[in-house]
Amino acid sequence: MIRGLLGGLAALMLVAAGIFWWQGRAETGFGGEAPALPVAEAPEAEPEDLPSADADGMMGVAPPEATTVGRETRRFNLVDKDRDNRISRTEMLSGRARDFRKLDKDGNNLLTFDEWAHTTVDKFKVADGNADLFLTREEFATTRPKERPKPKQKCACK
Structure with a gap:
């Protein structure tokens, strides 16, 4: 019963895909070339048509100030991966986990003495x-x- 329903659904989807493909092919012509559309020529822009503004007395936004980041701030940012200004235990141990995976040669998450002293x-x-x-x-x-x-x-x- 389920196979019959799935087969019917697959057949309907194939018919729908064929209809969409046929309509797309009909719009571009049977030769695969798009019909030529009339192209309107853009009017030439004259220098007098350029926008102008009276900028006397106006001032833009000041650029942001560069801040000096201390050594401890950089070290904190290296550990704080999700940038929530808190370091979780997982974030703190992520470097150690990477080193552990390098030592765990057989990948069983158990470190034998031979793996440790490889x-x-x-x-x-x-x-x-x-x-x-x-x-x-x-x-x-x-x-x-x-x-x-x-x-x-x-x-x-x-």
Whole structure:
């Protein structure tokens, strides 16, 4: 019963769409070209016809004043996402939630220790060359931080 009603409704909609399409096609002609309409020429504007105003003694609206925004105001505005001049708990924690989603590798909203310590876990996997889940002294030596070059002194002291 429902299928019959839905089929009838679909058939009526297709007929209505066909009628609208046919009427639109009839207005533009069967060749798809719009009939030529007569175009009235616009009269040439003379310089004397331009509007003028007597602006003596008149003054426009003053431009808005630029305000200095302090550091705390900018910081507050970064957290207040809906601009209601109040910070909700959700707004305050939104940055932390973004960081949590980055750490939650499997997306189950549970942060395991391995996900939390992912950089150390990844470093251990890379250093454990023989995959025996233990690091020898040689393997551990590969985890040593790279030495940064010492900054050159800018002092011209002698």
